[in-house]
Amino acid sequence: xxxxxxxxxxxxxxxxxxxxxxxxxxxxxxxxxxxxxxxxxxxxxxxxxxxxxxxxxxxxxxxxxxxxx
Numbered sequence: 001x002x003x004x005x006x007x008x009x010x011x012x013x014x015x016x017x018x019x020x021x022x023x024x025x026x027x028x029x030x031x032x033x034x035x036x037x038x039x040x041x042x043x044x045x046x047x048x049x050x051x052x053x054x055x056x057x058x059x060x061x062x063x064x065x066x067x068x069x
Contacts, residue, residue: 004051007050011042015039
């Protein structure tokens with residue numbers, strides 16, 4: 001599993017557990033929709049942030065080696 005996928009899974013899982021427990025107490029279908037949408041958005045944001053950080057690290061390594069030549 002890629003680091004981006006791990007980050008998204010951990011973030012979305014934590015969001016789903018916390019928000020899902022609150023929605024279960026309230027028992028309203030609107031709450032469940034909000035939990036699903038929020039979990040999706042949090043997982044997507046974590047995935048994109050992890051992917052963006054990985055590309056920045058790769059670029060920095062390439063740039064550093066270029067200037068030392």
